[in-house]
Amino acid sequence: MSEEVQAEIREELAAAEAVRPETFEFAIRIRGLRNQFGDAVIHDNLDLDVRSGEILGVVGGSGTGKSVLLRSIVGLQIPAEGEIEVYGKTLDTIADEEESRDLRRRWGVMFQGGALFSTLSVAENIQVPLREYYPRLDQKLLDEIAAYKVAMVGLPPDAGPKFPAELSGGMVKRAGLARALALDPALLFLDEPTAGLDPIGAAKFDELIRGLADTMGLTVFLITHDLDTLYATCDRVAVLAEKRVIAVGTIPELLATEHPWIQEYFNGPRGRAASSCNQTQDRKS
Numbered sequence: 314m315s316e317e318v319q320a321e322i323r324e325e326l327a328a329a330e331a332v333r334p335e336t337f338e339f340a341i342r343i344r345g346l347r348n349q350f351g352d353a354v355i356h357d358n359l360d361l362d363v364r365s366g367e368i369l370g371v372v373g374g375s376g377t378g379k380s381v382l383l384r385s386i387v388g389l390q391i392p393a394e395g396e397i398e399v400y401g402k403t404l405d406t407i408a409d410e411e412e413s414r415d416l417r418r419r420w421g422v423m424f425q426g427g428a429l430f431s432t433l434s435v436a437e438n439i440q441v442p443l444r445e446y447y448p449r450l451d452q453k454l455l456d457e458i459a460a461y462k463v464a465m466v467g468l469p470p471d472a473g474p475k476f477p478a479e480l481s482g483g484m485v486k487r488a489g490l491a492r493a494l495a496l497d498p499a500l501l502f503l504d505e506p507t508a509g510l511d512p513i514g515a516a517k518f519d520e521l522i523r524g525l526a527d528t529m530g531l532t533v534f535l536i537t538h539d540l541d542t543l544y545a546t547c548d549r550v551a552v553l554a555e556k557r558v559i560a561v562g563t564i565p566e567l568l569a570t571e572h573p574w575i576q577e578y579f580n581g582p583r584g585r586a587a588s589s590c591n592q593t594q595d596r597k598s
């Protein structure tokens with residue numbers, strides 16, 4: 314790589330460092346959020362804080378707006394009202410394109426189902442955000458970074474040249490995660506990462522998320538219906554109902570609340586099974 318390109322990359326990295334995640338108590342702060350599609354109000358006066366370094370699980374009945382909330386935070390859905398700050402900045406008020414890019418590259422998103430480009434190999438999928446943000450990286454370096462990300466998410470080296478259709482469901486999830494991690498984000502968004510996986514595959518994926526979050530110091534916004542995932546990975550859980558976040562806290566804190574949906578969710582047969590399984594694992598470890 315030429316001196317000129319190296320200097321350019323150093324400059325870009327320095328600019329990205331200007332948003333230093335570790336200096337923020339809250340990675341995300343949301344106040345008074347309102348989202349609606351026509352007459353259908355999805356969120357109304359929704360507040361939420363995501364602490365830096367935590368894995369926050371986001372739960373709620375189907376259609377309560379978990380994915381819409383994620384999309385609002387990453388700028389794919391323009392809210393009708395309210396403020397969303399990520400590392401102290403509000404995306405829709407950033408006038409400077411460079412500043413907006415610097416903020417956007419601090420996060421990675423794994424959408425439901427992986428959302429990989431079907432005509433690109435796994436390695437090429439991982440390289441998409443790298444090419445977008447660092448257009449002058451040469452192919453050798455792109456290949457090295459992709460190989461590193463493939464290993465990081467526990468895929469075998471020969472997964473790199475494969476196309477999504479050649480992968481198992483679990484491998485597609487890992488490839489989606491590798492792409493979300495391409496830019497070494499501080500903040501990771503995961504939309505139902507274990508949906509569709511068998512219980513063993515899901516447990517391994519939970520372990521991977523927890524391990525990566527701990528080693529990389531990530532903040533994770535994790536939408537899930539999977540109670541085992543909540544117990545295995547999350548520091549706190551936010552509950553969406555009635556168009557807003559009705560409670561946020563550790564699972565024991567949520568269990569102490571009396572809201573019927575929360576009680577039904579955590580104390581229903583599936584909730585009790587996940588809880589007792591988790592306690593058994595704690596005793597073993």
Ligand SMILES: Nc1ncnc2c1ncn2[C@@H]1O[C@H](COP(=O)(O)OP(=O)(O)OP(=O)(O)O)[C@@H](O)[C@H]1O
Nearest residue numbers: 350353355373374375376377378379380381382538
């Ligand atoms: N682009 C859109 N246009 C119109 N309505 C939408 C759009 N996106 C989402 N919605 C509606 O917003 C509501 C919330 O959707 P969302 O996908 O966020 O729910 P969710 O909580 O993630 O559900 P699930 O758990 O089933 O994935 C749904 O009623 C959905 O139909």
